[in-house]
Amino acid sequence: MSHPDAQWRPTGALGRAVVVAAVAVCGALLVGDPALLVIAVPFVAIATLGLLHRPARSPVLAARLDHASLHEGQGTTSRLTLADADDAEYLTRASGHAPYVAMRPHQGQAGALLDGPAGPAPLVEVSPRRWGRRVLGEEKVALMSPWAGYRFGPLLLGGQQLRVLPATSAYDSRAEAPHPLGLVGAHRSRRPGAGTELAGIRPFLPGDRLRRVNWRVSLRTGDLHVISTRAEEDTGVLLVVDALADHGASGGVDGPSSSLDLSVRAASAIAEHHVRSGDRVALRVVGRGRELVGYGTGTRHLRRLHHTLAGIRPGEMVGEADPGVLQLGVTGGTVVILLSPMLAESIGTVAAMLTRRGVPVLVVDTLPGEVRPGVAEGTDPRTAMLAWRMRVLERSMVLRRLAALGCPVVPWRGPGTIDDVLRRLARRAELPRVAAR
Template identity: 55%
Template sequence: MTAWRPTPALVRTCILALAGIAGGVVGGLAVPLVLAAPFVLLGVMGLLGRPGRVPAVRTQIDHHRLHEGQGTTSRVVVEDLTGVEHVTRVAAPAPHVATRPAYGAVGSLVEHGLPVVEFSPRRWGRRIIGAERIALTSPWAGWRTGPTDMPEHGLSVLPQTAPYDSRAEVPQPDGLVGRHRSRRLGSGTEFEGIRPFAVGDRLKRVNWPVSLRTGELHVITTRAEQDAGVWLVVDGLRDIGVSGGIDGAASSLDLTVRAAAALAEHHVRTGDRVGLLVVASEGARVRLGSGPRHLHRLTGTLARVRTEARSVAPERLDLGAGAGSVVYVLSPMLFTPLVTATASLLRGGASVVVIDTLGDRSTGEDPRALASLAARMQQIERDDRLQQLAALGCPVVPWRGPGTLDTVLHQLARRAQVPKVRAR
């Protein structure tokens, strides 16, 4: 903090007091002396109320990691309040951050408590808050130190996990034990069916009642003790539309990140192993894992997604999910190499579901305008890509929140049980 300086109010008070005294003495009149008496009193009290030392001031916030829509409080800490009567704070506005008071300006007497400013981030990502100026005032508003600039605080805002739940089983799980059991036959405890004996079957699996009734050996088949290996592929190449935060319209990247967070939370809480791949110029990859700590890692990675002008070279685009995995591709599907990589992944044996996160982008613009014509041409190309993916057997589902994938996962689970013929 800077040194204590007299306030304009104290300067005006002293000038008026001296002027009244001088006028009364020079003119020999009592009226100026009477009028100057209150200013003399205020001036003397203000001059005598000068604090002895400048206190150290800093700010701190209660939380450094929040979800969209949650809030935190910025508090001011003063080491020595001796001689301080009033504290004033003015916080600078930050994009996608709501403040209370609305304009970030607040002040209060020390005896009523130090003033606080509340911040509420309205969009996921990295937010900078707490850039403010603080001034301290002595009793009788005689002396002031500041305003002093306070350092900013970084706030990590996680995407809001939209309400999502699914009762459908993941079609081709691959991992350890979780709630979503594997459809694969193997050594396990969950009953799958009874079939005729084949070379290599264990004798302990023989079902004697059925074997005696039919005259041929039959064995019991069980499901493998495996859970779901789920990959989330997030398209962070472009952001279509303008984000209005949690309270307004959502851009395509908002839908993508929030849908990915909802799917990650759902599958992690049901015991599945979840991995994440961010397709961007500076992408990120999180290996398969489970548990609350892994969920924090996934949501933290999603909060750091950024779109840049640079694109990804097609030869560097590798989704990297093996056969038997369940892959959710969350994308507006406007990048042709990503569509090609999705088709290659589908041919490789993975269960792929494309979640369309473009949203409703209809506007009231003139259809003959150049921008509107370009958007319509891009929409036609996008629809053609989605039709080609659907022809390959890849379901394309727009994100609708709870129950979005129930029907699709049921269909994929039935498809996974159908015998497949592969050419060699």
């Protein structure tokens, strides 16, 4: 431990006691005033006892968190381990204020008397209140020798950087996917196959299984009839998260949500639902990081999606020549769910293009209701408000045009948000149509 603060140093209290004791005793000797000696007695004792308890060994401190992965709103415990702390009497931990991190005790400030060499250090409970990259457990730790003569530290212990995963909000959907086109899954497809959903009853053909024979109809008609079913297939879901900007203030998991909060939490919930349904889910982030997760399924893939969502940082894409040519990698049988506050031109453009190509696109509007524009310093608030109103008007025009093209736009409301529109998309997918190329 080579940190300059990692050593025992005399405290101000010891210095005060020593100086007061020395001056008072010397004064008493020189002047012959016993009152000074009476006043100095406690200070002499404190100084002496403080000096007698001078620590000999340097403690070794290490902090760790109980969990390596957390969702926003969840909590963990920060534990401190001590070695060679026999000379210490009291331990103080203080974390200070970290954005979107709640701590108990308040600000992670806790102290405790150390009973023995391996005495219990005070625990600090830590809970990240917002998804994203967070440093948890960063704190200052100080040790005090008996009679407060010497202090070790305060020593800065680096925290642990975690990607706090978005909250898995309750979400469920019973709607079918519009274009199931896979091997196995839970969605009813248009083609017949070995599923459970009844498609009809037809005359027996060579190759039909005997257990499919419907004996009641066969006896009534005199010919063998079998039950035909629809195949059940998985579908591809492409989640597109607009991270070009974050509108609105975020109050964490318990407070108001910003646009990016809504987008990330909605994407997390939809991804979890579809992955658990056996669908293939991909993620594309439109923003500074351009994160991309390919199609996949299973728990490990879901974890990867959550980690990618947790790492999103808002910002403009750099080097994008034409915002209209966003390559989203849409394949056949894919449903595109676009989560966006719909304030960027490129997002509206790509939604319109995909809809014209016949790809089922669903826009989840994530602009919070009470959002106010952030006004830069030196900008006239009235001008900023006027600009914001114009921007909102443009946005409503884009939404109307998308609706006219057949691209549904729904605000995020949690469970069941996209059920109705997915059902309508599924019905529309069964109709013949001409796709623009």
